[in-house]
Amino acid sequence: MKMSKSVYKVRPNDYWRIGEHENWFEEMAVKGLYLKKLGKMFATFEKGEPKQMKYRIDISIDRKIPDNQLEMYAESGWEYVTRDKFFYVFSSPVELNAPELHTDSAEQSFTIKKLNQKLMRNAIFTVMATMLIIGMLTAIWFLDGTPIYVLIEGWAIQQTILAAFIGYTAYTSLRATVSIRALRKNLMEGKPINRHATWNKRDRLRSTFVVVFTIVIGLSAVFPIVQLVKMKTETLPEENGNLPIVRLADIERNPDLIREEAEYMNDGVDWANRYSTNWGPFAPVQYDTDEIGIVSGKEWSDGSGQYSPSVHTKVYQLTIPAMADRLITDLVKWHWFDENKEDYVEMNHPNLDRLIVYEDAEMKKVFAAKGKGVIFVRYHGNANVQSIVDEIERKIMLISGSKNLSEKESN
Template sequence: MSKIVRKIRPSEYWRIGEHESYFSDMSLMGLHLHKIGTHFIHFKKGEPNRIEYRMEVTKKKSISYEQIDLYEENGWEHVTSYQYFHVFSSPEESNAPEIHTDPAEQAYTLQQLSKILLVNLIAMSLIVPLSIGLLSATWFLDGTPVLRLVEGRMIQQSIMGIILLYYVYYSIGAARAIRSLKRDLKEGKAINHHAPWQNSLHKNSVLPFIFFGVALVSTILPVMQLIKMDTYTLPQEDIGLPIVRLADIEQNPLLKRDEYYIDEVDWANRYSTNWGIFAPVQYEVDESGIVEDKVWLDDGSTYSPTITSKVYKLTFQSLVEPLISDLIKWHSYEKEMDLYIERKHATLDKLMVYEENGMKKIVAAKGDVVMYVRYIGYAEFDLIIENIAQKLATSAEK
């Protein structure tokens, strides 16, 4: 059995003369064309021999048996087909007559392909602005693009948008090249079957690698997020999470949990994990408590403090400042944003605080770790800040 050697298929399939020359040069190295796939060209390893190749373009993806028989009668054997392109071969010493002797007549074989490529280009041109518009709105409409980047919600969609843009670029190149080739043929300029191929085909062999890499990342990202993303009931004891605990803030032995179970998870006292390229460690935590012998001063109802925390350990420290800004925007009404005050702290790199009507919001950072805390209750601000500083100091060292 002949050994099959696979080589990356050059992406610009419309370079007919260069492909024919490439296949012929491979035959001199003992690699004879066997099959053209989506990403790879398959060669059969054999004895070195100069083989001439010709690529025929048809209106449909299939080629008729009658046409194959006609070419074989003239010394050209059908090797393989890929979409609208069909490859024939003939040993150089057989001096088989050319498949096409009239370039102007050959130009008509490209007519249908040219129309198909134009229709594809028009369709892509309509889809792309809509897709880009939706992506842009999702990224920037609420003014928190860094938060979306860090949480990884839109990265896969953005990668798909990049792939879509690449297809538009690719479609434009294909349509223009086929149109140019058709024009040259009509003017009597025959295809150069021995055109230099090294520069253009090698260059375009890199694109499938890039495309494969982007597609692989696009596939891996959601899988990684699914693996890392989960929600659990938060144990009452300390399990080493870099979060501020409600019991540490309230410091009241009568504090009990205010529970709310759905599907065996206490959503009033839960922690969720997440993962992203730009923040591989992420936590979101809610805790709710109740002190039965204590009441809210404004309405006399039972005192029920709550705390919500979000923690992000970032890949790049340069994201700290913009993430803090986006967290403030995301968790604030428009008027609240102006009420945040920056405070200095001995161990924190950044500290932004807000207080109104018993609600306290804090966004703090140390090193590459950012924490957002929203607390409703009567604990002192300084106590909350010191707890945050302690947790961030531990996280930043890891």
């Protein structure tokens, strides 16, 4: 027994353009491809001998066309092929000279009335949802004026891609509503559907774009999965490893500095002394650390209690080095609270591409960039800011070049 072969074609994207679809199906039949199924992005055809066929699309807002109506169409020479949403496709060989499914255009317009109303409701809903989502995403990206920081952190990438998809859905819903309304108006005026309308190259390119865009949407779903796999949080080891993070002991340089017993443990992690790793498409290597210690017998200079310095570090190895400068600017904005702007001082450094320093009593913040590497350090303690800069200069060499940190560790 000879097996039939299925062929997949990128289908016209505008599902509501009835005449164009009918003509496309007929062109495929002349090439020996007979429609079998309509999917979201592809139409499935079965190969056979080239033949002239007629295809007609009927509209039903109901879940299924009644069996008696299907039998009536079959008796007239029309075989049911497949459906897509509210559109039912029928075929008939040209030599049968089957009568049209609808001979009265004005009467046919009434079959479209319910569809027009449904599409209108869908369009209103999707447009409102799109506006709401755009408003929320705008706040995420631009409320704090730190779009590059948001991009690097990867919080909103998937949501933005999905919002673009929903926006495109709203656009197509509006186009469908307008087109179906215009079609109904023409039918009411006695103007039949144009069965000879053809798809031009622009339409096919647009359909291909939709396929590619949908694939991108699917791939975007991988982002949070990769982030979950890469994301981990562990207690920071007391010994200094080969990680590009600034350690408290290296800043303090005091042999009496010790780690106090953990006050808050969760899932086996000392959250006062922890390091977290993360991943993003624009920063595949990311570290976020906290560390705190005490120096026995030493108090804060204002007499407020035992001296307990702490350090917080953010580390990024970027995919695109040119983003480092803007990331530094956004990091300053993100970590800039009620301090005076003039206290954030840009400094020249022979071994760093950019360096910004903030110092106020025990609080110091340092923002540095070199090549692909960006490091932010917030330190609370009595050590001078130069010791922080020196450590950043040493650590940033691990991530500033072309190799990923994981590659360096394996070499």
